[in-house]
Amino acid sequence: MTKINWFPGHMAKALRDMADEVKNIDMVIYVLDARAPKSSVNPEFIGIIGNKPILYVLNKADMVDEKILIKHIDSFKGENCEAVTLNSTQSGAIKKIKPIMTKLCFEKLQKYKQKGFNINLRAMVIGVPNSGKSTLINNLCGVKKTITGNKAGVTRGKQWLSLDNGFELLDTPGTLYPKIENQSVAEKLAFIGSIKNEVVDMGELAVDFINYCKHNDFSILSYYGVTDKNLSPIEIIEHIAKVKHYLQKGAEPDYDRTCFAIIDDFRKGKLGKICLD
Helix, strand or coil: CCCCCCCCHHHHHHHHHHHHHHHHCCEEEEEEECCCCCCCCCCHHHHHHCCCCEEEEEECHHHCCHHHHHHHHHHHCECCEEEEECCCCCCCHHHHHHHHHHHHCHHHHHHHHHCCCCCCEEEEEEECCCCCHHHHHHHHHCCCCCCCCCCCCCCCCCEEEECCCCEEEEECCCCCCCCCCCHHHHHHHHHCCCCCHHHCCHHHHHHHHHHHHHHCCHHHHHHHCCCCCCCCHHHHHHHHHHHHCCECHHHCECHHHHHHHHHHHHHCCCCCCCCCC
16 A cells, blocks of 8 residues: 555644643543554654643444453553553543542642642643544533544644532543654554544555554454455455445446545445454
């Protein structure tokens, strides 16, 4: 596949803004996509976060097998770090987030309390595009305060929002990094929609996804009735086109429509509970 990379100007600005704001925050809420938690870690954030407490939120957890998620959760926990799985679209799911935020900032809260101060603490919400940051924030706030969308690049600027647990949230744009050298990571980010469709060849992406299935978990394609692992990616696409009745004149497969549908079906969870990492 053609090398995947996407780092528009607003992302470069977002990284600079985060670096400026980090001195004003008390903790970080790091939203990861549970379908590719390792790949949705942005190495550019490491230097920005420094030693701030971190709450890793493996979002879209309903789309991944729970046993796999438990292993990932343990890998993100550590000193000054907590991790939790979440489906931020589910009403009330956010209740387990707020106590952990308080726990991570307990010492600072106690220090202010002893001095007689009752102030709001600040948390910065970060993550790659389309990880569900804005949906998470709307759920935390209990009301829709940010723009959401099932595609990359919806949030463009920073905004502060107040919670009812003594915290203020800084929403930031979904941000990638200047050069994604590992193309396996880039592919997974493209599969989950963290890289804009417009900068990716969807035909090549569908072929890459099928190859991923062939080398990792071929049963993913059983949704389309594909059982022969010896079929080439193109033959599989042709099979899926027939199953979905995506045909042109002369019963020829509509390759463009079919390739887009394969990626879209994965993103919507129709192919099963899948973790790419």
